[in-house]
Amino acid sequence: GAVVSQHPSWVICKSGTSVKIECRSLDFQATTMFWYRQFPKQSLMLMATSNEGSKATYEQGVEKDKFLINHASLTLSTLTVTSAHPEDSSFYICSARDSLTSVETQYFGPGTRLLVL
Amino acid sequence: QKEVEQDPGPLSVPEGAIVSLNCTYSNSAFQYFMWYRQYSRKGPELLMYTYSSGNKEDGRFTAQVDKSSKYISLFIRDSQPSDSATYLCAMSGMTGGFKTIFGAGTRLFVKA
Numbered sequence: 001g002a003v004v005s006q007h008p009s010w011v012i013c014k015s016g017t018s019v020k021i022e023c024r025s026l027d028f029q030a031t032t033m034f035w036y037r038q039f040p041k042q043s044l045m046l047m048a049t050s051n052e053g054s055k056a057t058y059e060q061g062v063e064k065d066k067f068l069i070n071h072a073s074l075t076l077s078t079l080t081v082t083s084a085h086p087e088d089s090s091f092y093i094c095s096a097r098d099s100l101t102s103v104e105t106q107y108f109g110p111g112t113r114l115l116v117l
Numbered sequence: 118q119k120e121v122e123q124d125p126g127p128l129s130v131p132e133g134a135i136v137s138l139n140c141t142y143s144n145s146a147f148q149y150f151m152w153y154r155q156y157s158r159k160g161p162e163l164l165m166y167t168y169s170s171g172n173k174e175d176g177r178f179t180a181q182v183d184k185s186s187k188y189i190s191l192f193i194r195d196s197q198p199s200d201s202a203t204y205l206c207a208m209s210g211m212t213g214g215f216k217t218i219f220g221a222g223t224r225l226f227v228k229a
Binding site (some may be wrong): 002004006034041042043044046049091093095105107108109110113 | 149151153158159160161162163166205207216217219220221222224
């Protein structure tokens, strides 16, 4: 149980284009999902907290107009990197909390590697 | 001072060794303590979860929490090459609506 999927697993795009990443909780409902960014050999950097049916809460320094988050259902959250630039190249990981069983633990997706040329 | 401190390593041990991974923290409001394992180019995987102080054992893994010292540990017995990964400690509490704070992660290499 507690499986989180991400799609795509990797993407290469041209500078200036937008990229959408999907995060799904496959066998549980998640009212809260999180989006992280991770650079090589560094820890997770929380970008935003996504709550089903409401606006996402962004961490300080994260541009909400650049990283659009939509959490339209209890099992799906999307992150759209708008007008991507090479400096947006990174490993993006989502996680989800199981609404019914745990308010503390997070289950992570496998990550999406983004390369902007 | 960071809320959670974790030595990034790397830590290199021979196969079969007992591994000790540690984190310290400064926020006494933390009540929930987790350890995640992350293989290269993969998302973190929840290994252990502990509430408040005490020990928890699961197979070769033991998690310890000492709230009086604000210190948590993960022990791996009979370490295997497949244990080679980055181990992240994480903690959360009532403060901030259960926002989880992660350590930097310790890179572990178990040599065959």
